[in-house]
Amino acid sequence: MHAKHGRAYKVEPRAIAQVLVSSGCKEGKIGDLIQDIARIVGVDLDCAMSRRTVRRAVLEGLVASQVQLEVELNSDSTSHRKTEYQSHHIHMRVPTKNPDGSVRLSEDPRARFAGIKSAVNHSTATSKDAWLTVYEDITVALCMGET
Structure with missing residues (x-):
């Protein structure tokens, strides 16, 4: 072969x-x-x-996973009365329960809303900072849920 x-x-x-x-x-x-x-x-x-x-x-493989992550994490921005807003979504396989009570990951990714943040502008740096804030918020929420 x-x-x-x-x-x-x-x-x-x-x-x-x-x-x-x-x-x-x-x-x-x-x-x-x-x-x-x-x-x-x-x-x-x-x-x-x-x-x-x-x-x-x-x-x-690393580069491919980074491209995939870029597709799975997306945001869109708009403005209203001169204030910029960014909407964040995460696409991921989520846990689902089987009829027997066991848990498995969904076959297809599901879109999950990760919040809306106001932004100074539409720049890449602003978008990065907004994603870091979203990540920090999720991390804090997970840590609070563990206690």
Whole structure:
């Protein structure tokens, strides 16, 4: 089986490398580990990932997760009588109860309203500060609920 498509590794070996690194495996050992796992399940891979390629796969996963987070956290702004307002929403999988009483995460993300804040302007810095305030408010609310 070919682990690469052209000169680039396919999605599956990169995903396996990301999982192995997040599980604590050393980057330098992952190429051989993927080879061994493939051999155990009866697949013969034509090449092994280098430590450098594993690092790139992990970095790629980080960038993808940051893009996904940007999609899941969104805000919209408007003004009313010369006052700027930002509305914040978070899209996430939420806990739902099964008929037997067990809890699982929803299959599809749900939109959750995170509040409206007044803003000085529509700048990126103002938007960042508003998100940090929303995060702080959520964190404080969670901490208060634990006591």
